[in-house]
Amino acid sequence: MSAYKSELLEVLSTRGYIHQVSEPEALDALARASKITAYIGFDCTAPSLHIGSLVPIMMLYWMQQTGHRPIALMGGGTTRVGDPSGKDDSRQILTDERIAENLTGIRKVFAKFLKFGDGPGDAVMANNADWLNTLNYIDFLRDVGRHFSVNRMLSFDSVKLRLDRQQELSFLEFNYMILQAYDFVELNKRYGCTLQMGGSDQWGNIVNGIDLGRRMLNAQLFALTTPLITTSSGAKMGKTAAGAVWLDADMLSAYGFWQFWRNTEDGDVARFLKLFTVLPLDEIARLAALKGQEINDAKKVLATEATALIHGRAAAEEAAETARRTFEEGAMAETLPTIEVPQAELAGGLGVLAAFVKAGLVKSNGEARRQIQGGGIRVNDVAVTDEKSTLTPSQLTPEGVIKLSLGRKRHVLLKPV
């Protein structure tokens, strides 16, 4: 299926990253003949990226692996405006302090995938606040604004969707696409960047950048978008019991991250192996051929490889081992998530309800009660039937902990200190 001659597009295409490309032949030829520079923008709307951003990040990774130069662009400036693409409601306006915090959180993850520096193949970290924050309004309108047709802007999906549904679209948000287009031009001037990549919802914004580049610089720029990743049962990816699947270890442990991948639906395993691991394709083909129960082995490989990329090999192996002990041996792994409680509190008898709330397995005593009624709560693998029961030091296992479980899959160890 892949008719691409350049290694870059060949890899991206066979691994399933490509949804749309502008002028594929020209881009293919360019990537074959020279080192190209490409960027992806990341908005700073949360303190950490989540797996929704993992596909774009992986593309930057493959850029570098195939000898090209990736730019990770932090949206320090554009986040102040808010991208209306694919959103029904206006995005909440974030304070500058919040954006700055988010930016520092997000920035960390890139070092795991990319080698930054000043060398020819080294990746670049940029922040569009550097050029957007100091723009002069009138100058900007005359230099950039004149290239945009409002008629045309109204026809873009991100805008049209809001108008059709009679949802508010503020002038602030309306300008987002112009700023993003300008980013592309600015990155072309600064770094010779000729390709912008992103999710499929970014197509319109990227194409605007291409047009602006042609008009202002007479440059030929390219767009490449990824498909929206959904599970085979159609759900959007990235939700677990605990909420979003964050990439930052402080927000989601390596074990939790590993578990997310381990629970992948059968039909997604091969696709996810290609997208979210760097295993060779023949190895993936072998794993994808597994059937029935054996496909669980493929899921474990997926989980470990994906976790290794962002949390490191050691943490991934540990997560895999924790899961093996917990699920396959039914044993207690000391490396399960752990909370600590004072000795005295336990000695006095700690209520089950309070313990589960403290462990973060349930949000309130009421929810704990309901889960007990539904048979979802266990202490040391024994179902709790009496919500009044308490935990005491006598329940400590030989390892010196008490194992709290919600459902079959979620476990937390309670450890006296």
Add this chain to the structure above:
RNA sequence: GGGAGAGUGUCCCGAGUGGCAAAGGGGGCGGACUGUAAAUCCGCUGGCUUACGCCUUCGUAGGUUCGAGUCCUACCUCUCCCA
């Protein structure tokens, strides 16, 4: 500026006659079945309480009433029509 309509359980959609912790979906969580999968079936899905019960919730603020999501007034936001 004038007229008409809408805002519901802080995940979303959405019914609601003055007695409502408020129908029904979706989503989520739990249980059964499995392979830590999917599909299916069942239960749960405001907070506190051992419990009788108490508290907080229907755009915001007042009012009528024994009692208000429901009626009245003002205000805010959004939509539509007229100017």
